[in-house]
Amino acid sequence: MIHFKLLNEKEHLHATHKGTGAWFNTKTLSVDIGQNPVLILRAPDGSLGAAISSNDTANGYKQAMIDHMESALAKFLREGFPAESLESAMLGGADNSGWKWDRMLEIALKAALNPKKYDEGGLYYRTIHFEPKAGLATVSRKKANPHDCNPASAQLSLESGTKGFSEGNAGGVVANATRFFRQESTFTALREVVIPAHLAETPDEPFLFWSAACSGGAEAYSYAMYIHRTLTRAKATCPFKVFATDINQKLIESAKIGEYRASKSDIKDFKAYFQRYGAIDGDTVRFGKEIQRYISFSAFDLKQRPRKKGFRMVVCANVFQYYDDGARTHFLENFISAVRRPGYIFVGPMRDPIIHALGLKKLTKYKMFLAE
Numbered sequence: 001m002i003h004f005k006l007l008n009e010k011e012h013l014h015a016t017h018k019g020t021g022a023w024f025n026t027k028t029l030s031v032d033i034g035q036n037p038v039l040i041l042r043a044p045d046g047s048l049g050a051a052i053s054s055n056d057t058a059n060g061y062k063q064a065m066i067d068h069m070e071s072a073l074a075k076f077l078r079e080g081f082p083a084e085s086l087e088s089a090m091l092g093g094a095d096n097s098g099w100k101w102d103r104m105l106e107i108a109l110k111a112a113l114n115p116k117k118y119d120e121g122g123l124y125y126r127t128i129h130f131e132p133k134a135g136l137a138t139v140s141r142k143k144a145n146p147h148d149c150n151p152a153s154a155q156l157s158l159e160s161g162t163k164g165f166s167e168g169n170a171g172g173v174v175a176n177a178t179r180f181f182r183q184e185s186t187f188t189a190l191r192e193v194v195i196p197a198h199l200a201e202t203p204d205e206p207f208l209f210w211s212a213a214c215s216g217g218a219e220a221y222s223y224a225m226y227i228h229r230t231l232t233r234a235k236a237t238c239p240f241k242v243f244a245t246d247i248n249q250k251l252i253e254s255a256k257i258g259e260y261r262a263s264k265s266d267i268k269d270f271k272a273y274f275q276r277y278g279a280i281d282g283d284t285v286r287f288g289k290e291i292q293r294y295i296s297f298s299a300f301d302l303k304q305r306p307r308k309k310g311f312r313m314v315v316c317a318n319v320f321q322y323y324d325d326g327a328r329t330h331f332l333e334n335f336i337s338a339v340r341r342p343g344y345i346f347v348g349p350m351r352d353p354i355i356h357a358l359g360l361k362k363l364t365k366y367k368m369f370l371a372e
């Protein structure tokens with residue numbers, strides 16, 4: 001039996017390739033994982049746990065890092081636990097480190113692990129406190145932004161993995177993290193496929209878009225601005241509307257106000273949009289009536305039957321990871337019943353058998369599904 005110990009920072013840098021971390025111990029460990037995804041795993045009896053992460057900022061993992069992560073994993077597996085008996089989870093980083101998530105997942109799958117996935121493209125700077133014995137990974141935000149409605153911490157239980165995060169003491173509630181122009185592939189899809197399809201098939205009919213689980217509304221404003229700009233550029237005459245819903249009434253109320261504290265990088269990246277459709281005042285962005293009239297905000301639980309139909313596109317981003325396959329299938333069935341054909345649906349990654357059973361087609365380039 002090899003005994004692993006928690007490496008201190010100095011040893012860790014010495015023992016691992018620059019920027020890549022693999023931490024092992026038998027009791028607890030706390031690690032700053034920044035914006036990066038982390039793979040955590042524990043032995044069935046909780047006697048051993050590991051967290052494997054990388055804070056490399058290059059555009060791709062260097063081969064040395066991949067080798068390092070693979071050997072860290074192999075070391076763990078050599079303890080004599082078959083991969084299928086290990087509990088493992090992938091905890092996502094920010095959207096801009098999505099590629100790291102994909103590579104790390106590849107490494108895990110190659111080692112025959114099938115980690116449960118949480119919060120892909122979700123929280124920002126985080127510290128993870130991991131207790132293999134208890135099967136608990138507690139995630140704390142280092143930099144909590146009071147305006148993004150996020151609680152400061154979340155807890156993930158590996159033992160009851162399908163339940164997902166429970167935030168603070170609220171129990172069973174998912175994170176509310178959101179950002180402007182978050183799911184890049186869906187904006188590309190709107191421009192390249194969805195709006196052109198709508199204009200080709202039904203140029204005079206309203207273009208209806210559903211931002212399902214819109215949190216504080218940054219998502220809905222982003223789509224409304226983008227659709228408005230794209231339709232205007234295409235000299236389209238059809239009306240359009242973004243229906244934005246969330247289970248959380250408080251978030252809906254704040255979304256209706258349309259006032260956001262934006263980060264410096266958002267103001268830099270989306271300045272043209274903010275100025276065109278609202279006003280920037282220091283770090284505050286206020287949307288104006290012109291764009292607000294294209295959005296309808298209301299409270300809605302995805303478990304309910306959709307109140308409205310005829311959507312050309314539904315985006316339900318960063319929600320499915322908190323639900324099990326049964327709930328995901330139910331939500332997807334609701335979306336399928338609410339879209340016109342061809343209908344475009346974004347919900348993040350879904351298992352192939354479910355997609356096939358529901359008769360959806362994959363649009364791999366856009367990470368979306370097509371209902372024909």
Ligand SMILES: C[S@@+](CC[C@H](N)C(=O)[O-])C[C@H]1O[C@@H](n2cnc3c(N)ncnc32)[C@H](O)[C@@H]1O
Pocket residue numbers: 174175176177178179182212213214215216219245246247248251300301302303316317318319
């Ligand atoms: C992580 S946020 C994602 C927000 C936004 N879609 C984005 O990607 O930026 C998850 C949101 O899902 C909402 N949510 C969770 N379960 C829901 C349900 N059953 N029905 C409607 N909204 C739900 C939460 O209130 C929260 O605002």
